[in-house]
Amino acid sequence: MNHDEPAAVRPSTLAWVTRHLEAGERIVRTRALHGGITAEMRKLTVGTRGRGTRDLVLRTFVDTEHAEDWLTREACALTALPGTGVPAPGLVAVDPAAEHCEYPSLLMTHLDGRPILDDHGLETRLPLLARQLVAIHAVRSVERPREYAALTTPETVVTPRSADVAVWAAAIDVIRRPAPAYEGRFLHRDFQPGNVLFDVSPSTSAGARITGVVDWAGASWGPTDLDVAHCSTNLALLHGPAWGQRFAEAYEEAGGLLASTASERLYWQVRDSLAASEELELVAQPWRAAGKTRLTTRVVEERLDTYLTALMDALG
Template sequence: MSRHLEAGERIVRTEALHGGITAEMRRLTVGTRDGGTRELVLRSYVAPFSVEHAVEHSEEHAEDWLDREAGALTLLMGTGVPAPGLVAVDPTAAHCEYPSLLMTHLAGRTVLDDEGVETRVPLLARQLVAIHARRPAERPRKYVAWTTADTVVVPKGADAGAWAAAIDVIRKPAPPYEGRFLHRDFQPGNVLFDVSPSGPAALRITGVVDWAATSWGPADLDVAHCSTNLALLHGPAWGLRFAEAYEEAGGVLAAAASERLYWRVRDGLACSEEVQAVSQPWREAGRPELTARAVEERLDGYVTALMDVLG
C-alpha cells in the first residue's frame, strides 16, 4: 500500500465496508502532508475466493476478475461514467495477503429501501444507457451465462407450470444480439447515490462500483439483471418496470418479445441458485424482512409475471 501513497502520506484509519458477496472491502483513510485526509478503497478476494478457487458461476479466478476490473476502470477514466479511479492492482497476491485492487473512494451510498424507488428507477435506467454507450477500442471478453436449464432451483411452492415453461425457454440457443459494453452486475447494490436532505428531486447517482464482471454482450442481459434485483428488492412489478424505464431513457432492447423473454428469464432463473447469497447482504444493509424465503416468493412472482407478459 505504502508504495502507492505520495511522499509524506500514511494510512491513519481502516474501516470494513459491508454488502459485498465475493470480496472483502476496506475504506482506507490516508493522512496527507498538509494535515488533511483522502480516502481509498482496497478490494480483496479472500478465501474461498482466492487464487486457487473459482469465483461465482464460472471457472474464472481472482486474477481474471481483478485484471478485468482494472481494465474497465482504466477504460472508463474520463468518460463521464462515475466509476472509481484505478490506483494499483495486485492480481496474484505478490504484495498483499490476497489478490487485491486499490481504487479511489466515491462519495454516496447504496439505497435499498422501498421508499423513493419510483425516483431511483429512471436514474438507474439512464445510467445504464450511458454505460452501454461506451465503445471501447478493445472489447472485454464475451459474457458468461450464469445458469443452465439443469441447475435451476425451483422454489418450494412455486408455480410449477410457469417454471417448467421458463426453463424450456433457456434450453434454446441464445438469440442473436448486437454487442454492447456490459457492467454485468448492474443493480442497486452496486450504485451509489447522493442522498440529499433536500428530498428526492435532488437525488443523483455518484458512483457505479464492482466492474469485475465487465463483459461484451446484449444490453438485454444487463437490463435483465437489474430487473431481477429490483423485483426481489421491491416486488415483481418493479422488475417489469425497469425495461420500460431503460427504453424511455433511450436504450434499445431486443425487438422480439421472445428474445426479451429469453434474457430476462435467464437472469431470473440464475438467481434461483443463489437466493441465500443475494439476500443476506440485503438483510445486513437494513432489509431484515428479505429472508431467503421471502426472496424466493418474489422470484416466483417475477418469473411467473415474465411468462404471463412475454411468454
C-alpha cells in the same frame, strides 16, 4: 494507524498499498465496508502532506478461484471508464495474482455516496438507474472486455418449493434454446441498486443524484438485455415484482435499445431470473445486513416466483 480488528490490513498488503501512496502520505485509519458478497472491502483514510486526508478503497479476494480474472476485468474497466461520463472509482493499483499481497487485491479511489435500498423514493430513482445504464452501454473502450458468460444451465436451476412446477419447467425450456443474436455492448454485469451510489439520504428523494457505480469485476461484452434483465431481477426481489417489470420500460424511455422481439427479450429476462434462483440466500443476506430485515429467503423466493410467472404470462 487506527483500525478495528476486522478492518486490519494484512502486512504484505499494507506494504504494497504504502508503495502506491504519494511521498509523505501514510494510512491513518482503516474501516471495514459492508454489503459485498465475494470480497473483503476496506476504506483506507490516508493522511496527506498538507495535514489533510483522502480516502481509498481496498478490495481483497480471500477465498475464490476466480479472483485473478475478476480483478483483471475490474482493472481493465476502471482504466477504460475515465472520460466517458460514467462515475466509477479510479484505479490506483492491482495485484490480481497476489504477487505482492497475501491475497489478490485492488486499490482504487473512494467515491462519495451510498446505495439506497429503501422502497421510498424508488419512483424517482428508477429513471436515474435507467439513464446510468444507458450511459454504461454507450462506452466505447479501446480494449473490448471479455465476452459475457452465462453459467446457469437447465440442470442448475433451483425451483422454489412453493412454485408452479409447470411454469418453471416452461421457463427452463426457454434457456434450452440457443441464445438470440445480438449486437454487443460494454456491460457492467452486476448493475443493480446495491452497486449504485447516491448523494441523497434514504428519507429524501428530491434532487437525487448518482455519484458512482462500483463493483466492475464482471465487466463484459454482450447484449444490453442481459444488464437490463439483471437489474430487473434485483429490483423485483428487493422492491417487488412490479418494479422488475418497469425497469425495461424505463431503460427504453432513457434511450436504451433492447432486443427487437418479445421472445428474444424474454430469453434474457428468464435466463437472469433462473440464475437468481441458485443464489437467493447469497443475494438477500447483504440486503438484510443493510436493514431490509424482512427480506428472508422465503420472501425473495416468493417474489422471484411471482416475477418469473409474470414474465411467462406476458409471453402468452
